[in-house]
Amino acid sequence: MAPGKYDFTSLILISTSEGSGAEESLREVLAPFSLEILDTQRIAMRGKLIVGILIGCDPAHVLAIETDLLEWSNKTGIDTAIDYSEDGIQ
Numbered sequence: 666m667a668p669g670k671y672d673f674t675s676l677i678l679i680s681t682s683e684g685s686g687a688e689e690s691l692r693e694v695l696a697p698f699s700l701e702i703l704d705t706q707r708i709a710m711r712g713k714l715i716v717g718i719l720i721g722c723d724p725a726h727v728l729a730i731e732t733d734l735l736e737w738s739n740k741t742g743i744d745t746a747i748d749y750s751e752d753g754i755q
Contacts, residue, residue, distance in 0.1 A: 683713060
């Protein structure tokens with residue numbers, strides 16, 4: 666996908682134990698949506714894992730994405746935070 670396809674971005678942060686398969690599971694939650702993964706960063710330290718995934722998406726889909734992410738977070742017990750920006754990549 667071409668950079669800048671979406672002017673709306675969401676930063677998704679998860680925190681869990683290392684080796685839990687959380688990042689793959691998170692990507693499965695995001696798979697049904699029309700979005701672009703712009704960047705992924707990982708920090709693994711002392712058996713803990715923090716993953717940040719920056720996505721570009723249509724603002725009309727944000728509520729559905731957030732609902733699915735929070736459902737997933739509650740089901741798995743993985744700490745999840747979501748931050749939005751309407752100014753593109755920041």
